[in-house]
Amino acid sequence: GGKKTQEEGNLRILVLASSRLYCTFVLLLLIFTPRVDSSWWYIGALGARVICDNIPGLVNKQRQLCQRHPDIMQSVGEGAKEWIRECQHQFRYHRWNCSTLDRDHTVFGRVMLRSSREAAFVYAISSAGVVYAITRACSQGELKACNCDPNKRGRDRDDKGEFDWGGCSDNINYGIKFAKAFVDAKEKTVKDARALMNLHNNRCGRMAVKRFMKLECKCHGVSGSCTLRTCWLAMSDFRKTGDYLRKKYNGAVEVTMNQDGTGFTVANKNFRKATKNDLVYFENSPDYCLMDKAAGSLGTAGRICNKSSRGTDSCEVMCCGRGYDTTRVNRITKCECKFKWCCAVECRDCEEAVDVHTCKAPKRAEWADQT
Template structure:
């Protein structure tokens, strides 16, 4: 394998940083600016988005305020997984380098954020918070369902208006590009919008003598956003890996045994990292990495955006993705006995209350040990990290294939016992790769 001189590698790395910087959704940054944000202060918006921002300031405020809801839902859906939808306010796209990959996690983020915009705008219209929309004007007169006829009344959520605005605003950046990532993002944005519409429900109120329900007044309302989140989580589980077709207009499944993706499916381009180890370029402030040297201008081509699982809670009894074996990637876990306040000795008192005492209970809490990138490795021998078992049981690549210059410098600085034995397991090509990374990082 031929390797380029370090100077050329540095140029290619900087170029990669510059090219991949466009792959984000800068409108997500509105949630960090609050209701007083100015359109010109949001980095990365394209002209169409900036124009809409100036024309509809109340809509932008609603979108910014609604971001907490879909981010919270994302974190709920992945609360027991290695990647837990963590965000960082230091990046204007909120998800940092995670977005550099066309992974299924990124597919979910785009889908649920697009769904969140639709849900937020439709709700704001129904509440009368916005000047240019209100209840759905098409829901007038009479109609019928399986139970019989009814009159439209109340305030039906104007989802079609919200979908239309979301499509214009959210998709504006991707529509300027026609590469694979843009097509992927557009597809997942649409899947998210369709998910909200999928769970519209007909709610009715009866009128008549003695509750006879001789007349019904009905309106259409969005279901709780949790149903949308649950649906998109299932779509994440069944996401289809795709490649762009020869015309550059759509997708084909990368594996012949995969179905062709429908408009409701989530699609992704690249396999996900295992999220076991924190990406050195991520902005997370984890105690295990507090000593890590900072090197400016370095951009790994295969940056994962992973925050790692160091310090994450895990379950020793579980056999699922939240188990200590899976969550901690085989690094082991620390046990701490903590005191929790729980309700106990509850009694029913007439009438009508249940009164309980506050009791202190000692419980064991398990947290994943830190990786060997920090001094809190828990004494795990470096040799034991030759391979890692990831989600689903697949074996991950060896440590020598992961080492970069910064990690090697850390090994040298901290004088980890066993580092030399790991390097001996690397083949010559991998060692040359490490040499290039050292030259790139430290000159």
């Protein structure tokens, strides 16, 4: 019996030791595995079902703003669809093409965990999208909290002379104020380098929309002569903001935290310092060539490439040197168009055979390494 009791005791010690080891392993895993947070970006996928308690990943302040302003959240949801479309337009010819994950609360997946220039762009354009959507909804009278810009009253002048403020000036300052309060709230709950990076890029996005405000005027006077003008400030098309931020992405500055943790210093002393209008990032991007679940890269296998291009959409760059497959497909195009008096254009539908080139998948061995 004594032998049996000893064996049981040894077994108990073994079980205890292995469960301790397991707990330590889980703890280490939690400490060193970056958390993929849900994001307010998911509001765009909820459509008309924006119920504040159902939006995953909101911090307290965001939930309070949501409950206080359900109509604004509706606009934020519409804006989210718009800026994601713009992001996908800007990167349509790139290995990383701003692809989103269906029914995923993080929207972009693990790719946002890395403090890369892609993350910098997404934070900037998402912040810009909120400003744009709210400002537009204010002017269209869809929101209770705001309408046209109340400060644009009376007389003013520009390089063409004097004019009267009239019409409905876009209330960009309200859009910026709400976007700052809502979007920045999450980053303000954490005091780390990534939060500081996100806050900086969020601001770049907000200011990008304001940069493209334009003065629109209507002429009054004898037969439309511009002796009297009524003017208002209007936002430009969101594409301008997208194009601008895309240029900022190209020139994004790699930075490191300064010693007291309040700002950035440039990572490479030979490069210029980041200004408040530059996008900033900490880590180099993966090459996005192969599927890599840990990095959130979907790879470029099956992506369409342009055989005759020398840019990022070329088969050489897009397929990362793996080569491409060519398929012949029939396409219907408009042809033999004639102008008919007055005033229509009539065309025939013509079928033409075109070659479509798609990137080859990697060989099995290198594929297996990445997953």
